[in-house]
Amino acid sequence: MKPDFHSFRHEAMNTWLELSVTNGEAEYVRQAATEAFLEIDRLENILSRFREGSDIDVLNKLASREPVRVTEESWQCLLLALDLELLTEGTFSIAFESLMDAKVEPAGWLEMDEASRTVRFSIADVTVDLGGIGKGYVLDLVDELLVKDWDLDAFMIHSGTSTVLARGDLPPHVGWPASLGADQIPQKLSLKNESLSGSSLAVQDSHILDLKSQSSLETERRTWALASNAAISDALSTTFMLQKAEEIENLCGKRSDLGAFVIDPTWDNPVVAFGSAENRVNTH
Template identity: 30%
Template sequence: MIYPAEAFSRPTDPAGQILAAADELVPEAQPLAEDLALLRGARRAMATRFEILLPYGTPDALTLAEAAFDEIDRLEQQLTVYRETSELSRLNRLAPLMPVPVEPGLFDLLGLAAVVTRETEGAYDITAGALIKAWGFYRGPRRVPADEERAEALAKVGMQHVVLDPETRTVRYLRPGLEINLGSIGKGYALDRAAELLRVSFALPAALLHGGHSSVYAMGTEPGDSRGWTIGIQHPSDPERRLGIVRLRDLALGTSSATFQHLEHQGRKLGHLLDPRSGWPAETMAQATVVAPTAALADALATAFFILGVDGTRAYCARHPEIGAVLLPREENAVPVVCGLRPEDVQIYDVG
Protein backbone atom coordinates (compact mmCIF):
# COMPACT_ATOMS: atom_id res chain seq x y z
CA MET A 1 0.00 0.00 0.00
CA ILE A 2 1.14 3.56 -0.70
CA TYR A 3 0.92 6.52 1.65
CA PRO A 4 -1.63 9.10 0.47
CA ALA A 5 0.88 11.69 1.67
CA GLU A 6 0.07 15.37 1.64
CA ALA A 7 2.05 17.33 -0.93
CA PHE A 8 4.29 20.26 -0.10
CA SER A 9 2.81 22.47 -2.80
CA ARG A 10 0.82 22.47 -6.00
CA PRO A 11 2.00 20.36 -8.96
CA THR A 12 4.28 22.06 -11.48
CA ASP A 13 6.01 21.15 -14.70
CA PRO A 14 8.45 18.20 -14.75
CA ALA A 15 11.46 20.43 -15.35
CA GLY A 16 12.34 20.36 -11.70
CA GLN A 17 10.12 22.18 -9.18
CA ILE A 18 8.22 20.73 -6.26
CA LEU A 19 5.56 18.27 -7.41
CA ALA A 20 2.52 16.78 -5.76
CA ALA A 21 1.80 13.20 -4.76
CA ALA A 22 3.51 10.25 -6.43
CA ASP A 23 3.35 6.47 -6.39
CA GLU A 24 6.99 5.47 -6.37
CA LEU A 25 8.94 3.38 -3.85
CA VAL A 26 7.53 4.50 -0.47
CA PRO A 27 6.62 3.00 2.91
CA GLU A 28 3.89 0.43 2.85
CA ALA A 29 1.82 0.93 5.98
CA GLN A 30 -1.29 3.12 6.08
CA PRO A 31 -1.04 5.86 8.74
CA LEU A 32 -3.43 5.14 11.60
CA ALA A 33 -3.98 8.77 12.56
CA GLU A 34 -3.42 12.21 11.12
CA ASP A 35 -0.37 12.82 13.30
CA LEU A 36 1.30 9.79 11.70
CA ALA A 37 0.87 11.07 8.15
CA LEU A 38 3.74 12.21 6.00
CA LEU A 39 4.49 15.25 3.92
CA ARG A 40 5.84 14.50 0.48
CA GLY A 41 7.79 16.59 -2.03
CA ALA A 42 9.32 15.65 -5.36
CA ARG A 43 11.51 16.98 -8.12
CA ARG A 44 12.82 15.52 -11.36
CA ALA A 45 16.60 15.06 -11.62
CA MET A 46 19.09 12.53 -13.02
CA ALA A 47 16.44 11.26 -15.45
CA THR A 48 14.21 10.09 -12.60
CA ARG A 49 11.88 11.38 -9.88
CA PHE A 50 13.40 12.13 -6.49
CA GLU A 51 11.12 12.30 -3.45
CA ILE A 52 11.45 13.25 0.17
CA LEU A 53 8.97 12.17 2.85
CA LEU A 54 8.91 14.07 6.15
CA PRO A 55 6.86 13.50 9.30
CA TYR A 56 3.71 15.62 9.41
CA GLY A 57 4.40 18.81 11.33
CA THR A 58 8.10 19.04 10.44
CA PRO A 59 8.99 22.77 10.74
CA ASP A 60 9.90 24.52 7.48
CA ALA A 61 9.20 21.38 5.47
CA LEU A 62 9.19 23.16 2.12
CA THR A 63 12.53 24.83 2.87
CA LEU A 64 14.05 21.48 3.83
CA ALA A 65 12.78 19.78 0.70
CA GLU A 66 14.01 22.53 -1.59
CA ALA A 67 17.45 22.46 0.03
CA ALA A 68 17.69 18.70 -0.49
CA PHE A 69 16.57 18.93 -4.12
CA ASP A 70 18.90 21.85 -4.82
CA GLU A 71 21.80 19.71 -3.60
CA ILE A 72 20.72 16.87 -5.89
CA ASP A 73 20.50 19.30 -8.81
CA ARG A 74 24.00 20.57 -8.06
CA LEU A 75 25.39 17.05 -8.04
CA GLU A 76 23.69 16.18 -11.31
CA GLN A 77 25.46 19.13 -12.92
CA GLN A 78 28.75 17.80 -11.55
CA LEU A 79 28.39 14.05 -12.24
CA THR A 80 26.48 13.73 -15.51
CA VAL A 81 28.16 12.59 -18.73
CA TYR A 82 25.33 14.14 -20.75
CA ARG A 83 26.59 17.71 -20.29
CA GLU A 84 29.93 18.79 -21.72
CA THR A 85 30.23 21.38 -18.95
CA SER A 86 30.05 18.89 -16.05
CA GLU A 87 33.10 18.19 -13.93
CA LEU A 88 32.98 14.52 -14.90
CA SER A 89 32.90 15.31 -18.63
CA ARG A 90 35.88 17.60 -18.14
CA LEU A 91 37.68 14.84 -16.26
CA ASN A 92 37.03 12.36 -19.07
CA ARG A 93 38.45 14.82 -21.60
CA LEU A 94 41.58 15.84 -19.71
CA ALA A 95 42.59 12.92 -17.47
CA PRO A 96 44.12 10.89 -20.36
CA LEU A 97 46.45 13.84 -20.91
CA MET A 98 47.40 14.98 -17.40
CA PRO A 99 46.55 14.64 -13.69
CA VAL A 100 43.32 16.56 -13.10
CA PRO A 101 42.37 18.10 -9.72
CA VAL A 102 38.81 17.21 -8.68
CA GLU A 103 36.38 18.37 -5.99
CA PRO A 104 36.85 16.50 -2.67
CA GLY A 105 33.45 14.79 -2.73
CA LEU A 106 33.97 13.51 -6.25
CA PHE A 107 37.45 12.27 -5.37
CA ASP A 108 36.04 10.32 -2.41
CA LEU A 109 33.29 8.88 -4.61
CA LEU A 110 35.86 7.66 -7.13
CA GLY A 111 37.79 6.14 -4.25
CA LEU A 112 34.70 4.29 -3.04
CA ALA A 113 34.08 2.97 -6.54
CA ALA A 114 37.68 1.75 -6.72
CA VAL A 115 37.25 -0.14 -3.44
CA VAL A 116 34.06 -1.83 -4.68
CA THR A 117 35.81 -2.78 -7.93
CA ARG A 118 38.64 -4.40 -5.99
CA GLU A 119 36.38 -6.19 -3.50
CA THR A 120 34.12 -7.57 -6.26
CA GLU A 121 37.09 -8.60 -8.43
CA GLY A 122 36.04 -6.33 -11.27
CA ALA A 123 32.33 -7.15 -11.36
CA TYR A 124 31.72 -3.47 -10.66
CA ASP A 125 33.65 -0.89 -12.68
CA ILE A 126 32.76 2.75 -13.33
CA THR A 127 35.26 2.95 -16.22
CA ALA A 128 32.87 1.11 -18.56
CA GLY A 129 31.89 4.27 -20.46
CA ALA A 130 33.26 3.02 -23.79
CA LEU A 131 31.46 -0.29 -23.34
CA ILE A 132 28.17 1.45 -22.55
CA LYS A 133 28.51 3.47 -25.74
CA ALA A 134 29.34 0.39 -27.82
CA TRP A 135 26.03 -1.20 -26.77
CA GLY A 136 24.07 1.99 -27.43
CA PHE A 137 23.08 2.47 -23.79
CA TYR A 138 24.52 6.01 -23.78
CA ARG A 139 22.49 7.86 -26.42
CA GLY A 140 21.29 4.93 -28.53
CA PRO A 141 20.34 3.21 -30.63
CA ARG A 142 20.66 0.06 -28.53
CA ARG A 143 22.42 -2.72 -30.39
CA VAL A 144 24.70 -5.73 -30.02
CA PRO A 145 28.21 -4.65 -31.03
CA ALA A 146 30.37 -6.84 -33.24
CA ASP A 147 32.97 -8.94 -31.42
CA GLU A 148 35.79 -6.71 -32.65
CA GLU A 149 34.04 -3.55 -31.48
CA ARG A 150 33.26 -5.09 -28.10
CA ALA A 151 36.89 -6.17 -27.67
CA GLU A 152 38.06 -2.68 -28.57
CA ALA A 153 35.73 -1.17 -25.97
CA LEU A 154 36.80 -3.70 -23.33
CA ALA A 155 40.42 -2.64 -23.82
CA LYS A 156 39.38 0.81 -22.58
CA VAL A 157 37.81 -0.53 -19.37
CA GLY A 158 39.53 -1.10 -16.04
CA MET A 159 39.80 0.80 -12.77
CA GLN A 160 43.44 -0.33 -12.63
CA HIS A 161 44.08 2.23 -15.39
CA VAL A 162 42.94 5.11 -13.13
CA VAL A 163 45.43 6.76 -10.76
CA LEU A 164 43.89 8.48 -7.72
CA ASP A 165 46.47 10.60 -5.91
CA PRO A 166 45.15 11.55 -2.44
CA GLU A 167 48.02 13.96 -1.74
CA THR A 168 47.23 16.19 -4.72
CA ARG A 169 43.59 15.05 -5.04
CA THR A 170 44.13 14.46 -8.74
CA VAL A 171 42.93 11.81 -11.17
CA ARG A 172 44.87 10.50 -14.16
CA TYR A 173 43.79 7.94 -16.79
CA LEU A 174 46.56 5.64 -18.04
CA ARG A 175 44.52 4.18 -20.90
CA PRO A 176 43.48 6.34 -23.91
CA GLY A 177 39.74 6.20 -24.55
CA LEU A 178 38.86 5.25 -20.96
CA GLU A 179 35.71 7.01 -19.75
CA ILE A 180 34.12 7.03 -16.31
CA ASN A 181 30.33 6.82 -16.09
CA LEU A 182 28.76 7.26 -12.64
CA GLY A 183 25.23 6.20 -13.57
CA SER A 184 25.47 3.17 -11.29
CA ILE A 185 26.34 5.17 -8.19
CA GLY A 186 25.36 8.81 -8.78
CA LYS A 187 21.77 8.68 -7.52
CA GLY A 188 22.79 7.01 -4.30
CA TYR A 189 25.59 9.51 -3.78
CA ALA A 190 23.15 12.38 -4.31
CA LEU A 191 20.81 10.92 -1.68
CA ASP A 192 23.69 10.58 0.78
CA ARG A 193 24.72 14.18 0.29
CA ALA A 194 21.14 15.45 0.55
CA ALA A 195 20.58 13.44 3.74
CA GLU A 196 23.84 14.75 5.20
CA LEU A 197 22.75 18.30 4.44
CA LEU A 198 19.41 17.79 6.19
CA ARG A 199 21.01 16.12 9.18
CA VAL A 200 23.91 18.53 9.69
CA SER A 201 22.53 21.88 8.52
CA PHE A 202 18.92 21.46 9.68
CA ALA A 203 19.27 18.90 12.52
CA LEU A 204 16.52 16.85 10.90
CA PRO A 205 16.02 13.57 12.81
CA ALA A 206 13.84 11.65 10.35
CA ALA A 207 13.15 11.56 6.63
CA LEU A 208 12.90 9.15 3.74
CA LEU A 209 14.61 10.12 0.49
CA HIS A 210 14.51 8.12 -2.71
CA GLY A 211 15.35 8.39 -6.38
CA GLY A 212 12.92 6.51 -8.59
CA HIS A 213 12.47 2.82 -7.89
CA SER A 214 16.10 2.03 -7.26
CA SER A 215 17.76 4.18 -4.55
CA VAL A 216 16.59 4.92 -0.98
CA TYR A 217 18.06 6.51 2.13
CA ALA A 218 16.13 6.22 5.42
CA MET A 219 16.96 8.66 8.23
CA GLY A 220 15.75 7.79 11.70
CA THR A 221 12.33 6.17 11.96
CA GLU A 222 8.97 6.69 10.33
CA PRO A 223 6.17 8.10 12.52
CA GLY A 224 4.68 5.49 14.80
CA ASP A 225 7.34 2.80 14.23
CA SER A 226 10.52 2.75 16.30
CA ARG A 227 11.97 -0.03 14.14
CA GLY A 228 12.65 2.28 11.20
CA TRP A 229 11.07 2.81 7.77
CA THR A 230 9.26 -0.06 6.08
CA ILE A 231 10.18 -0.21 2.39
CA GLY A 232 8.59 -2.40 -0.25
CA ILE A 233 10.80 -4.21 -2.78
CA GLN A 234 9.14 -4.05 -6.18
CA HIS A 235 8.86 -7.20 -8.28
CA PRO A 236 10.99 -6.72 -11.43
CA SER A 237 8.36 -8.05 -13.83
CA ASP A 238 5.22 -6.63 -12.22
CA PRO A 239 5.22 -3.09 -10.73
CA GLU A 240 2.00 -3.86 -8.85
CA ARG A 241 3.60 -6.71 -6.87
CA ARG A 242 6.15 -6.74 -4.08
CA LEU A 243 8.86 -9.31 -3.46
CA GLY A 244 8.77 -8.33 0.18
CA ILE A 245 9.65 -5.57 2.62
CA VAL A 246 12.73 -4.47 4.50
CA ARG A 247 13.07 -2.16 7.48
CA LEU A 248 15.70 0.54 7.38
CA ARG A 249 16.95 2.86 10.10
CA ASP A 250 19.81 5.16 9.11
CA LEU A 251 20.48 2.77 6.27
CA ALA A 252 20.18 2.78 2.50
CA LEU A 253 18.74 0.47 -0.12
CA GLY A 254 19.71 0.07 -3.77
CA THR A 255 18.13 -2.10 -6.45
CA SER A 256 19.39 -3.17 -9.86
CA SER A 257 17.31 -4.90 -12.52
CA ALA A 258 17.15 -4.88 -16.30
CA THR A 259 13.38 -4.53 -16.48
CA PHE A 260 13.15 -1.08 -18.02
CA GLN A 261 16.31 -0.88 -20.13
CA HIS A 262 17.00 -3.77 -22.48
CA LEU A 263 17.16 -4.81 -26.11
CA GLU A 264 15.92 -7.87 -27.98
CA HIS A 265 18.52 -10.13 -29.61
CA GLN A 266 17.82 -13.54 -31.14
CA GLY A 267 14.78 -14.02 -28.94
CA ARG A 268 16.59 -12.97 -25.75
CA LYS A 269 16.17 -9.87 -23.63
CA LEU A 270 19.58 -8.35 -23.00
CA GLY A 271 19.68 -5.80 -20.20
CA HIS A 272 21.74 -2.65 -19.79
CA LEU A 273 23.78 -4.01 -16.86
CA LEU A 274 27.02 -5.00 -18.56
CA ASP A 275 29.63 -7.29 -17.03
CA PRO A 276 32.80 -5.19 -17.36
CA ARG A 277 34.91 -8.34 -17.39
CA SER A 278 33.27 -9.88 -20.47
CA GLY A 279 31.64 -6.87 -22.12
CA TRP A 280 28.34 -8.75 -22.28
CA PRO A 281 25.07 -8.13 -20.38
CA ALA A 282 24.71 -10.08 -17.14
CA GLU A 283 21.97 -12.68 -17.58
CA THR A 284 21.75 -14.80 -14.42
CA MET A 285 19.77 -12.41 -12.20
CA ALA A 286 16.37 -10.77 -12.49
CA GLN A 287 17.00 -8.33 -9.64
CA ALA A 288 19.45 -7.53 -6.85
CA THR A 289 18.50 -5.37 -3.85
CA VAL A 290 21.13 -4.29 -1.33
CA VAL A 291 20.97 -2.79 2.17
CA ALA A 292 24.10 -0.83 3.11
CA PRO A 293 25.22 2.04 5.36
CA THR A 294 25.19 4.54 2.46
CA ALA A 295 23.09 4.85 -0.66
CA ALA A 296 26.16 5.18 -2.88
CA LEU A 297 27.50 1.86 -1.60
CA ALA A 298 24.06 0.22 -1.87
CA ASP A 299 23.75 1.32 -5.50
CA ALA A 300 27.24 0.16 -6.44
CA LEU A 301 26.81 -3.21 -4.75
CA ALA A 302 23.37 -3.73 -6.30
CA THR A 303 25.04 -3.49 -9.71
CA ALA A 304 27.89 -5.74 -8.60
CA PHE A 305 25.59 -8.38 -7.09
CA PHE A 306 23.43 -8.43 -10.22
CA ILE A 307 26.57 -9.40 -12.11
CA LEU A 308 28.10 -11.69 -9.46
CA GLY A 309 24.95 -13.77 -8.96
CA VAL A 310 23.89 -15.67 -5.85
CA ASP A 311 27.16 -17.41 -4.95
CA GLY A 312 29.31 -14.32 -5.38
CA THR A 313 26.85 -12.22 -3.37
CA ARG A 314 26.76 -14.73 -0.53
CA ALA A 315 30.55 -14.75 -0.39
CA TYR A 316 30.67 -10.94 -0.31
CA CYS A 317 28.04 -10.66 2.45
CA ALA A 318 29.90 -13.26 4.50
CA ARG A 319 32.97 -11.01 4.40
CA HIS A 320 30.98 -7.83 5.04
CA PRO A 321 28.40 -8.28 7.83
CA GLU A 322 27.20 -4.68 7.43
CA ILE A 323 25.78 -5.56 3.99
CA GLY A 324 22.50 -7.37 3.27
CA ALA A 325 20.84 -8.41 0.03
CA VAL A 326 17.64 -9.80 -1.47
CA LEU A 327 18.26 -11.52 -4.80
CA LEU A 328 15.86 -12.87 -7.41
CA PRO A 329 17.51 -15.24 -9.90
CA ARG A 330 16.35 -15.06 -13.48
CA GLU A 331 15.24 -18.66 -13.93
CA GLU A 332 11.56 -19.62 -14.06
CA ASN A 333 9.80 -19.99 -10.68
CA ALA A 334 12.83 -18.56 -8.89
CA VAL A 335 12.58 -17.98 -5.15
CA PRO A 336 14.13 -14.85 -3.59
CA VAL A 337 17.44 -15.41 -1.81
CA VAL A 338 18.23 -13.39 1.34
CA CYS A 339 21.81 -12.75 2.44
CA GLY A 340 23.06 -10.92 5.51
CA LEU A 341 19.74 -9.54 6.80
CA ARG A 342 18.22 -10.27 10.20
CA PRO A 343 14.85 -12.07 10.07
CA GLU A 344 13.18 -9.18 11.90
CA ASP A 345 14.37 -6.72 9.23
CA VAL A 346 13.07 -8.49 6.13
CA GLN A 347 9.87 -10.24 5.09
CA ILE A 348 9.63 -12.11 1.78
CA TYR A 349 6.24 -12.62 0.18
CA ASP A 350 5.01 -15.63 -1.76
CA VAL A 351 6.00 -14.79 -5.34
CA GLY A 352 4.62 -17.92 -6.94
Protein backbone atom coordinates in the same frame (compact mmCIF):
# COMPACT_ATOMS: atom_id res chain seq x y z
CA MET B 1 -1.51 12.04 18.08
CA LYS B 2 -0.81 11.35 14.42
CA PRO B 3 2.64 12.72 13.43
CA ASP B 4 3.01 15.44 10.85
CA PHE B 5 4.05 14.13 7.46
CA HIS B 6 5.55 16.20 4.66
CA SER B 7 6.32 15.05 1.14
CA PHE B 8 8.15 16.86 -1.68
CA ARG B 9 9.06 15.91 -5.25
CA HIS B 10 11.81 17.12 -7.56
CA GLU B 11 12.93 16.17 -11.06
CA ALA B 12 16.68 15.62 -11.44
CA MET B 13 19.21 13.05 -12.65
CA ASN B 14 16.75 11.83 -15.27
CA THR B 15 14.23 10.72 -12.66
CA TRP B 16 11.81 11.96 -10.02
CA LEU B 17 13.09 12.20 -6.46
CA GLU B 18 10.80 12.24 -3.45
CA LEU B 19 11.61 13.39 0.07
CA SER B 20 9.28 12.38 2.89
CA VAL B 21 9.77 13.88 6.36
CA THR B 22 7.91 13.01 9.53
CA ASN B 23 7.43 15.71 12.17
CA GLY B 24 8.74 19.25 12.02
CA GLU B 25 7.08 22.60 11.34
CA ALA B 26 5.78 22.70 7.78
CA GLU B 27 7.61 25.84 6.61
CA TYR B 28 10.89 24.75 8.18
CA VAL B 29 10.71 21.36 6.49
CA ARG B 30 9.78 22.99 3.18
CA GLN B 31 12.89 25.17 3.36
CA ALA B 32 15.01 22.11 4.13
CA ALA B 33 13.56 20.29 1.13
CA THR B 34 14.22 23.29 -1.11
CA GLU B 35 17.87 23.38 -0.07
CA ALA B 36 18.15 19.62 -0.52
CA PHE B 37 16.85 19.83 -4.07
CA LEU B 38 19.14 22.75 -4.90
CA GLU B 39 22.04 20.65 -3.63
CA ILE B 40 20.97 17.77 -5.86
CA ASP B 41 20.96 20.08 -8.89
CA ARG B 42 24.41 21.41 -7.97
CA LEU B 43 25.82 17.92 -7.59
CA GLU B 44 24.32 16.79 -10.88
CA ASN B 45 26.15 19.64 -12.62
CA ILE B 46 29.41 18.35 -11.11
CA LEU B 47 28.98 14.59 -11.47
CA SER B 48 27.00 13.99 -14.64
CA ARG B 49 29.03 13.09 -17.73
CA PHE B 50 26.21 14.58 -19.80
CA ARG B 51 26.72 18.09 -18.39
CA GLU B 52 29.18 20.15 -20.43
CA GLY B 53 32.05 21.25 -18.21
CA SER B 54 31.23 18.90 -15.33
CA ASP B 55 34.12 17.22 -13.55
CA ILE B 56 33.32 13.93 -15.26
CA ASP B 57 32.97 15.55 -18.68
CA VAL B 58 36.40 17.16 -18.30
CA LEU B 59 37.95 13.94 -17.00
CA ASN B 60 36.67 12.02 -19.99
CA LYS B 61 38.12 14.60 -22.36
CA LEU B 62 41.52 15.21 -20.75
CA ALA B 63 42.51 12.71 -18.05
CA SER B 64 44.01 10.17 -20.45
CA ARG B 65 46.58 12.83 -21.38
CA GLU B 66 47.11 14.94 -18.26
CA PRO B 67 46.14 15.20 -14.56
CA VAL B 68 42.81 16.93 -13.98
CA ARG B 69 41.89 18.70 -10.73
CA VAL B 70 38.40 17.85 -9.49
CA THR B 71 36.04 19.11 -6.80
CA GLU B 72 35.97 17.52 -3.36
CA GLU B 73 32.60 15.92 -4.17
CA SER B 74 33.97 14.22 -7.28
CA TRP B 75 37.14 13.21 -5.47
CA GLN B 76 35.23 11.43 -2.71
CA CYS B 77 32.90 9.75 -5.21
CA LEU B 78 35.85 8.47 -7.24
CA LEU B 79 37.56 7.16 -4.09
CA LEU B 80 34.42 5.29 -3.12
CA ALA B 81 34.06 3.91 -6.65
CA LEU B 82 37.63 2.59 -6.51
CA ASP B 83 36.98 1.00 -3.10
CA LEU B 84 33.93 -0.74 -4.54
CA GLU B 85 35.84 -1.89 -7.60
CA LEU B 86 38.34 -3.53 -5.25
CA LEU B 87 35.63 -4.90 -2.94
CA THR B 88 33.85 -6.54 -5.89
CA GLU B 89 37.12 -7.68 -7.49
CA GLY B 90 36.37 -5.66 -10.59
CA THR B 91 32.75 -6.71 -11.13
CA PHE B 92 31.69 -3.12 -10.44
CA SER B 93 33.53 -0.38 -12.30
CA ILE B 94 32.66 3.17 -13.32
CA ALA B 95 34.77 2.64 -16.45
CA PHE B 96 33.33 -0.74 -17.43
CA GLU B 97 32.84 0.00 -21.13
CA SER B 98 36.39 1.29 -21.55
CA LEU B 99 37.87 -1.69 -19.74
CA MET B 100 36.15 -4.42 -21.75
CA ASP B 101 39.29 -5.08 -23.79
CA ALA B 102 41.88 -3.77 -21.34
CA LYS B 103 44.17 -6.05 -19.36
CA VAL B 104 44.15 -4.13 -16.10
CA GLU B 105 43.80 -5.03 -12.43
CA PRO B 106 40.75 -3.70 -10.52
CA ALA B 107 41.23 0.04 -9.87
CA GLY B 108 44.53 -0.08 -11.74
CA TRP B 109 43.40 2.32 -14.44
CA LEU B 110 43.00 5.39 -12.21
CA GLU B 111 45.78 7.47 -10.65
CA MET B 112 44.75 9.88 -7.89
CA ASP B 113 47.06 12.43 -6.25
CA GLU B 114 45.63 13.53 -2.91
CA ALA B 115 47.99 16.49 -2.43
CA SER B 116 46.85 18.19 -5.63
CA ARG B 117 43.42 16.49 -5.78
CA THR B 118 44.09 15.55 -9.38
CA VAL B 119 43.03 12.51 -11.35
CA ARG B 120 44.65 10.84 -14.33
CA PHE B 121 43.76 7.73 -16.33
CA SER B 122 46.68 5.33 -16.69
CA ILE B 123 45.36 3.82 -19.91
CA ALA B 124 44.14 5.57 -23.05
CA ASP B 125 40.57 6.32 -24.10
CA VAL B 126 38.91 5.77 -20.73
CA THR B 127 35.35 7.03 -20.28
CA VAL B 128 33.99 7.33 -16.75
CA ASP B 129 30.28 7.01 -16.04
CA LEU B 130 28.99 7.42 -12.47
CA GLY B 131 25.55 6.09 -13.40
CA GLY B 132 26.01 3.00 -11.25
CA ILE B 133 26.86 4.94 -8.11
CA GLY B 134 26.06 8.61 -8.68
CA LYS B 135 22.41 8.76 -7.64
CA GLY B 136 23.15 6.91 -4.43
CA TYR B 137 26.14 9.13 -3.70
CA VAL B 138 24.00 12.24 -4.16
CA LEU B 139 21.39 10.85 -1.77
CA ASP B 140 24.11 10.29 0.83
CA LEU B 141 25.24 13.92 0.60
CA VAL B 142 21.65 15.13 0.88
CA ASP B 143 21.17 12.85 3.88
CA GLU B 144 24.20 14.46 5.52
CA LEU B 145 22.89 17.95 4.75
CA LEU B 146 19.45 17.27 6.25
CA VAL B 147 20.92 15.73 9.41
CA LYS B 148 23.76 18.17 10.07
CA ASP B 149 22.42 21.46 8.71
CA TRP B 150 18.69 21.04 9.39
CA ASP B 151 18.64 18.73 12.43
CA LEU B 152 16.20 16.35 10.77
CA ASP B 153 16.36 12.78 12.00
CA ALA B 154 13.40 10.99 10.41
CA PHE B 155 13.01 11.04 6.63
CA MET B 156 13.12 8.92 3.50
CA ILE B 157 14.53 9.86 0.09
CA HIS B 158 13.54 8.01 -3.08
CA SER B 159 15.62 8.21 -6.26
CA GLY B 160 13.01 7.09 -8.77
CA THR B 161 12.43 3.36 -8.40
CA SER B 162 16.09 2.41 -8.03
CA THR B 163 17.27 3.58 -4.58
CA VAL B 164 15.67 4.55 -1.30
CA LEU B 165 17.52 5.87 1.76
CA ALA B 166 15.81 5.82 5.16
CA ARG B 167 16.89 7.87 8.16
CA GLY B 168 15.41 7.28 11.59
CA ASP B 169 11.92 5.95 12.23
CA LEU B 170 8.45 6.44 10.91
CA PRO B 171 6.42 6.67 14.16
CA PRO B 172 5.69 4.64 16.15
CA HIS B 173 9.29 3.47 15.76
CA VAL B 174 8.75 0.87 13.07
CA GLY B 175 11.26 2.05 10.49
CA TRP B 176 10.23 3.12 6.99
CA PRO B 177 8.25 0.68 4.82
CA ALA B 178 9.82 -0.58 1.61
CA SER B 179 8.96 -3.23 -0.94
CA LEU B 180 11.07 -5.32 -3.28
CA GLY B 181 8.51 -4.67 -6.00
CA ALA B 182 8.32 -8.29 -7.08
CA ASP B 183 5.10 -8.57 -9.07
CA GLN B 184 3.89 -11.98 -7.91
CA ILE B 185 6.03 -12.33 -4.79
CA PRO B 186 5.23 -9.43 -2.45
CA GLN B 187 8.16 -8.88 -0.11
CA LYS B 188 8.03 -6.08 2.44
CA LEU B 189 10.56 -4.85 4.95
CA SER B 190 11.25 -1.83 7.12
CA LEU B 191 14.35 0.34 6.74
CA LYS B 192 16.15 2.40 9.36
CA ASN B 193 19.43 4.25 8.82
CA GLU B 194 20.15 2.24 5.70
CA SER B 195 19.56 2.13 1.97
CA LEU B 196 17.92 -0.30 -0.45
CA SER B 197 18.64 -0.31 -4.20
CA GLY B 198 17.25 -2.50 -6.97
CA SER B 199 18.42 -3.56 -10.41
CA SER B 200 16.70 -5.33 -13.27
CA LEU B 201 17.14 -5.24 -17.02
CA ALA B 202 13.37 -4.94 -17.40
CA VAL B 203 13.12 -2.02 -14.95
CA GLN B 204 16.21 -0.22 -16.18
CA ASP B 205 15.40 -0.83 -19.86
CA SER B 206 19.12 -0.87 -20.47
CA HIS B 207 22.09 -3.18 -20.68
CA ILE B 208 24.66 -4.28 -18.14
CA LEU B 209 28.14 -5.23 -19.28
CA ASP B 210 30.06 -8.07 -17.66
CA LEU B 211 33.79 -7.37 -17.66
CA LYS B 212 34.62 -11.00 -16.92
CA SER B 213 32.70 -12.46 -19.87
CA GLN B 214 33.19 -9.30 -21.97
CA SER B 215 29.56 -9.35 -23.09
CA SER B 216 26.19 -7.80 -22.35
CA LEU B 217 24.21 -9.50 -19.60
CA GLU B 218 21.04 -11.36 -20.55
CA THR B 219 18.96 -12.44 -17.58
CA GLU B 220 15.52 -12.20 -15.98
CA ARG B 221 17.13 -11.87 -12.56
CA ARG B 222 16.11 -9.04 -10.23
CA THR B 223 18.36 -7.96 -7.38
CA TRP B 224 18.25 -5.62 -4.40
CA ALA B 225 21.16 -4.51 -2.23
CA LEU B 226 21.07 -3.37 1.39
CA ALA B 227 23.86 -1.18 2.76
CA SER B 228 24.54 1.52 5.32
CA ASN B 229 24.62 4.17 2.60
CA ALA B 230 22.99 4.71 -0.77
CA ALA B 231 26.12 4.87 -2.93
CA ILE B 232 27.12 1.36 -1.87
CA SER B 233 23.65 -0.14 -2.27
CA ASP B 234 23.35 1.57 -5.67
CA ALA B 235 26.60 0.01 -6.89
CA LEU B 236 26.04 -3.43 -5.41
CA SER B 237 22.53 -3.93 -6.76
CA THR B 238 24.10 -3.98 -10.24
CA THR B 239 27.02 -6.10 -9.04
CA PHE B 240 24.63 -8.76 -7.73
CA MET B 241 23.08 -9.00 -11.20
CA LEU B 242 26.43 -10.34 -12.44
CA GLN B 243 27.46 -12.65 -9.63
CA LYS B 244 26.85 -16.29 -8.79
CA ALA B 245 25.19 -17.15 -5.49
CA GLU B 246 28.46 -18.02 -3.78
CA GLU B 247 30.02 -14.75 -4.96
CA ILE B 248 27.09 -12.76 -3.56
CA GLU B 249 27.36 -14.64 -0.27
CA ASN B 250 31.09 -13.99 -0.06
CA LEU B 251 30.70 -10.30 -0.86
CA CYS B 252 27.96 -9.80 1.73
CA GLY B 253 30.18 -11.55 4.26
CA LYS B 254 32.88 -8.91 3.92
CA ARG B 255 30.86 -6.24 5.78
CA SER B 256 28.11 -6.57 8.36
CA ASP B 257 25.90 -3.93 6.72
CA LEU B 258 25.75 -5.62 3.30
CA GLY B 259 22.78 -7.68 2.21
CA ALA B 260 21.18 -8.93 -0.98
CA PHE B 261 17.80 -10.15 -2.19
CA VAL B 262 17.78 -12.08 -5.46
CA ILE B 263 14.86 -13.28 -7.56
CA ASP B 264 16.20 -15.57 -10.27
CA PRO B 265 13.91 -17.92 -12.24
CA THR B 266 16.79 -20.38 -12.63
CA TRP B 267 17.17 -20.79 -8.85
CA ASP B 268 15.08 -23.17 -6.73
CA ASN B 269 13.80 -20.60 -4.21
CA PRO B 270 11.63 -17.65 -5.33
CA VAL B 271 13.55 -15.12 -3.22
CA VAL B 272 17.04 -15.73 -1.82
CA ALA B 273 18.45 -13.44 0.87
CA PHE B 274 22.11 -13.00 1.75
CA GLY B 275 24.01 -11.26 4.55
CA SER B 276 22.11 -8.58 6.45
CA ALA B 277 19.04 -9.19 4.27
CA GLU B 278 18.37 -12.59 5.83
CA ASN B 279 15.14 -12.78 7.85
CA ARG B 280 14.26 -9.20 6.90
CA VAL B 281 11.19 -9.64 4.68
CA ASN B 282 7.58 -10.65 5.20
CA THR B 283 4.71 -11.31 2.80
CA HIS B 284 1.93 -9.67 4.83
